[in-house]
Amino acid sequence: MLDINEDEFPKHFCSVPWLQVHTEPDGKVFPCCYYSHETSHNLGNWNKSKLTDIFYGEGFNNLRKEFIEGKRPAACNRCWREEDSGIVSMRQRFNERYSEFPDFANQNRYNKLKDIIVCSNEDGTVENIKLATIDLIFNNVCNFKCRSCGPGLSTSWVADTLKMGNTVPANLQTNNKIAHMESDLVDLVNMVDPYTEVHFSGGEPMMQEEHYEFLQLLIDMGKTDIKIRYNTNLSIYTLKNYNAFELLNKFDNVFIIGSIDAMGAQGEYIRKGFSWEKALDWIRTSKECLPKADYGISAVYSLLNADAAIDLHRFVCENDIFTKHNGEKFGFNLNVLHEPYYMRTTVLPSETKKKISGKIDKHMQYLEETQIKNFDYDVFMDHWKNAKTLMNSKDESNLIPNFYEHTHRLDKIRDESFIKVFPQLHAELVRYA
Numbered sequence: 311m312l313d314i315n316e317d318e319f320p321k322h323f324c325s326v327p328w329l330q331v332h333t334e335p336d337g338k339v340f341p342c343c344y345y346s347h348e349t350s351h352n353l354g355n356w357n358k359s360k361l362t363d364i365f366y367g368e369g370f371n372n373l374r375k376e377f378i379e380g381k382r383p384a385a386c387n388r389c390w391r392e393e394d395s396g397i398v399s400m401r402q403r404f405n406e407r408y409s410e411f412p413d414f415a416n417q418n419r420y421n422k423l424k425d426i427i428v429c430s431n432e433d434g435t436v437e438n439i440k441l442a443t444i445d446l447i448f449n450n451v452c453n454f455k456c457r458s459c460g461p462g463l464s465t466s467w468v469a470d471t472l473k474m475g476n477t478v479p480a481n482l483q484t485n486n487k488i489a490h491m492e493s494d495l496v497d498l499v500n501m502v503d504p505y506t507e508v509h510f511s512g513g514e515p516m517m518q519e520e521h522y523e524f525l526q527l528l529i530d531m532g533k534t535d536i537k538i539r540y541n542t543n544l545s546i547y548t549l550k551n552y553n554a555f556e557l558l559n560k561f562d563n564v565f566i567i568g569s570i571d572a573m574g575a576q577g578e579y580i581r582k583g584f585s586w587e588k589a590l591d592w593i594r595t596s597k598e599c600l601p602k603a604d605y606g607i608s609a610v611y612s613l614l615n616a617d618a619a620i621d622l623h624r625f626v627c628e629n630d631i632f633t634k635h636n637g638e639k640f641g642f643n644l645n646v647l648h649e650p651y652y653m654r655t656t657v658l659p660s661e662t663k664k665k666i667s668g669k670i671d672k673h674m675q676y677l678e679e680t681q682i683k684n685f686d687y688d689v690f691m692d693h694w695k696n697a698k699t700l701m702n703s704k705d706e707s708n709l710i711p712n713f714y715e716h717t718h719r720l721d722k723i724r725d726e727s728f729i730k731v732f733p734q735l736h737a738e739l740v741r742y743a
Contacts, residue, residue, distance in 0.1 A: 312378070312430050316409070316423040320380030324389070324401045325408045327374045328426045329442035331365055331498070335450035335463060335513060336481055337488070339364045341373070342445070344388045344400045351385035357481075361494045362501075366436065375434030388648060395703040397646075397696035408442055411505050420505055440503040445511070448520040449485040452513040454543050454583035456571075457720070458610045458647050463513055466583065473723050487520065495524055499531050511541040522552040529560050537563040541608060543581065544568045544589040547596070555599035564603040566596060567643065571609045572618035573625060579731045580614050582724060590631055597635075605634055606641035606686070611697050612653045613713065614732065616666050619644065620673050623690070627681060641686035644693040646700050652712040655701035659710075662738045663701055670698045710742040 327341040334340065337357035338347065345351070353373070354364030364370065376383045382390055389399035408422040422442050429439040452464035461467040461478045465485075468478050488494070502508075508528070515521045528534065538561050547554040558564045570589060571580045578584050596603070607626055609619045623642050626632040632640040647653055658666070674694055681687050717728050729736045 312427045312432065314427060316421060316427060319423070320377070322380060322382045323377050324386065324405065325423060325426060326401065326404050327370055327377065328430065328436060328439060329408055329422055330404075330445060331361060331441060331443075332445040333361070333447055335447055335485075336479065341370070342400065342404075344386070346385040346387060348385070356488055356491075356494070360490055360497070362497045371434035371436075373434070374430070374436070375432075378430075378432060378434060391648075392646075392700070395700050397699050397703075398692065411442060422505070439501075441498070441501045441506055443507050443509055444498055444502070445509040446521070446524070447511055447513060448515075448518045450482055450513045451485055451517045452543070453517060453545060454514065454581055456581040456584075456610075457614065458571075458580070458612055458650070458653065465513075470720065470723050474719060491520065492523075492527075495527055496531075499528060499533055502533055502536055504535050507537040507539055509539045509541075512543075514543050514545065515540060516542055516546050516554055517549060519549060519552070522549060522554070522557065525554075525557045529557070534561045535563075536561075537565060539565040539567065541567050541569055543584065544570070544592040545583070545585075547592070555596065558600055558603070564600055565606070566600070566603055567606045567608045567641075568593065569608050569610075570622060571612075572615045573622050575731055576615065576618050577622075579726060579728070580612075582726075593631055601635050603635075604641075605632075606643060607632070608643040608645060610647050611644045611655065612647040613655055613657050614653065614735070616655050616658060616662075616701065617669065617735070620666075620669050624673065624676070627677070638682055638684060638686070642690040642693075644690070644697050646697055650716065651706075652709045652716055654706060654709075655697070656704050656706040657709045657713060658701065659707050659738060659742055660705065662735075667698055667702065670694055707742055710739050713739070714743045 330341050332340045332342050332345070333356055337355040338352070339354045339356055339361060353369035354367060356364070373383055373385070386401065389401040392399040393402070410419045411422045412419055425439055429436050447463070450461070450463050450465055452466055455464050455466040455470060459467060461471045461482050465483070468483055471478050508524075510521050512518065525538070528536070538558060568589065569581070570584075571577055574586050577586055593605070597605070607622070609615060609622060611619055626640055626642055634640065646655070674691060677687070677691060721727055
C-alpha cells in the first residue's frame with residue numbers, strides 16, 4: 311500500500327499504467343495508445359507472453375515506479391509534448407476521469423485512484439487491482455486506408471506502402487490468432503468490475519473475429535454490466551455468423567463512436583474506403599437495433615480537415631440523424647494528429663491558422679448558444695479549445711513541401727487529387743511549396 315492520500319500524487323503522476331492495458335496489432339502491450347512504440351521502451355509482446363504476466367511484469371512495474379517517484383518517463387513523451395504545448399494531455403484527461411469514474415449501470419461515481427493506493431507498493435508492483443479500461447486491438451484487419459494511418463493499423467494500407475517502396479513487417483501482412491489468447495481473455499474478465507470499460511478499436515473491430523468471440527465470452531461469464539465502447543469506421547457490423555448488434559443488445563451500456571473526419575468527398579479522400587452516405591445509413595441501422603446505446607463522432611484533426619471538421623460538427627448539431635434516444639445530440643471528439651508529422655495542423659501557414667482560429671471561435675460561440683450543457687458539451691468545447699491552442703503553438707510551415715511530396719506520391723498510386731478535392735486549401739499552401 312502506498313503511504314499517500316489520493317490528493318498527494320506527484321505532479322506528473324499518471325494513473326494509466328495501473329488501470330489500463332492496451333494491445334497493438336503486432337502484439338505489443340502498452341498502458342495506452344499514446345505510449346512510445348520505440349523498441350527501447352518495450353514492455354512485452356502478447357505473441358510471446360500472457361497479458362497478465364506483462365501487466366504484472368518488470369516493464370510495467372518500472373514504469374509505475376517512475377510515476378510514483380514523480381518522474382516524466384521518456385516513453386510518455388507524447389503527453390509531455392501536449393502539455394508543453396499548453397493543452398490538456400491524455401494523461402491529465404485519464405487522471406481526471408479515473409478520480410471520478412462512473413459505474414455506467416447506475417452512474418454512481420468511484421475514485422479509482424484509491425484503488426491504486428491500496429493495491430500498490432513503492433516498487434511499482436500491484437496486487438488484485440481491477441482494470442478501468444481494457445483496450446484491445448486484436449489485429450490490423452481493416453477495409454479502409456486513411457491518410458492519417460498506415461499498415462500498422464490497416465491491412466488495406468499494405469499494398470500502397472509497398473508501392474511507395476517501403477517495407478511492411480511480415481506479422482502485419484498475416485493475422486494468426488495468438489495461441490494463449492482465450493485463456494488470457496478469461497484472465498482479463500476476472501480483472502473487471504462494474505466500472506470497467508472494454509474498448510474495441512482497430513484496424514476495424516467489426517472485421518475482427520476475436521472481437522466477436524470476446525463479446526460472447528463476456529456474455530457467457532455474466533459480465534454484461536460493464537461498458538462496451540467502439541471506435542468503428544461505420545462500414546460493417548456482421549462477420550461470418552456474427553452480428554454485432556445482436557450481441558451488443560445483451561449489454562447494459564454500449565457506446566459507439568463513429569470515425570468521420572469530414573463530410574462528402576473530403577471525408578472520403580481522407581479516409582479511403584469511407585462513404586458518407588453509407589456511414590449515415592450505418593448510423594440509422596445502429597440506432598434502430600440499439601436504441602438505448604450512446605453515440606458519438608470522432609475526427610482525427612489534421613491539416614486536411616482543420617476547416618472541414620468544424621463544418622462536420624455543425625452538421626452533427628443540426629441534423630436529426632445525430633440525435634440520441636434521450637433527445638440529446640451525439641458527442642463529438644477531436645483527436646489531434648501527431649503523425650504523420652507533415653499533416654499536423656502546426657504545418658498550416660499563419661494566415662490559414664488565423665482564418666481557422668476565427669472560425670473555431672465562431673463555432674464555439676454557436677455551441678455555447680445552442681447546445682445542452684451536458685458532459686458531451688464540456689468535452690467538445692475543451693477539444694476545440696485545445697485544437698486551436700496546439701495549432702498555434704508553433705510554426706511548422708517549412709514542412710509544406712514534405713506534405714506535397716508525400717501527398718502527390720499517394721495520389722498517383724490511388725488515382726486521387728488533393729488539388730481537386732481541396733482547391734481552397736491547395737491555394738493557401740502552394741505558395742509555400
